[in-house]
Amino acid sequence: DVKVTQSSRYLVKRTGEKVFLECVQDMDHENMFWYRQDPGLGLRLIYFSYDVKMKEKGDIPEGYSVSREKKERFSLILESASTNQTSMYLCASSLSQGNQPQHFGDGTRLSIL
C-alpha cells in the first residue's frame, strides 16, 4: 500500500513565522501535491510537482512556496504565516498519468495565531 506521511497532524504557529510542512511518500510517485481544505470551498490546489526540482502553481499559490529536492519528499513553506492561512493542509502523490488515483496523507491542521 502507498504510504503518504505528513510530518505533523496539528501545528500552531504565530503570525510572521516561517512554517514548513513536510510530506514523504514511499511509492516512487512522480507527482506530489499540496492542497488546502476550507469549509465550503472543497480541496484547492496550492502547488504540485511532477518531478524532482519541478513545480507548478496551483489555484492559490500566493503566500506559499514549495521544495522538492528528492523524489519522495515535498515540502510546503509559508514564508510569513498569516491568520488567513489557518486551514487543513493535505499532501498527495500519484503516478504521472491522469488515470492514476491520488493517495493522500492524513492532513495537517495548521492554526496561525
Place this chain on the structure above:
Amino acid sequence: ILNVEQSPQSLHVQEGDSTNFTCSFPSSNFYALHWYRWETAKSPEALFVMTLNGDEKKKGRISATLNTKEGYSYLYIKGSQPEDSATYLCAFPRGSTLGRLYFGRGTQLTVWP
C-alpha cells in the same frame, strides 16, 4: 478554471436507504473521472477511476457510472450504512499535466441509524 459540479451539496438518509449523487464535468477532451471518499478525521481515499464511456464500476455496495458524451457520472450507494457517512468527491484531470486533478466541492452524506 475548470468547473466540476457535484450535487446535492449534502444529503441525509436513513440506514438502509439507497442513494445517489451526481458529478458533472465538461465533456470535451475527456481523459478520466475520479471518485474519492473522505471520512471525517481521515484522509481522502480513492474509490474509482473511470475512463470509458458507459463504464460501470463497483466496490461492495458502492457503484458508479460514467457518461462522457453528456459529461456526468453517478455514484450509487445501495442500502446505506452509518459507516458510509462521508464526503464524496469527484475529480477530473485536464490540461497538459494530466496528473493534476480538479476537484468538485463534494457531496456530504450523513446516514442516520
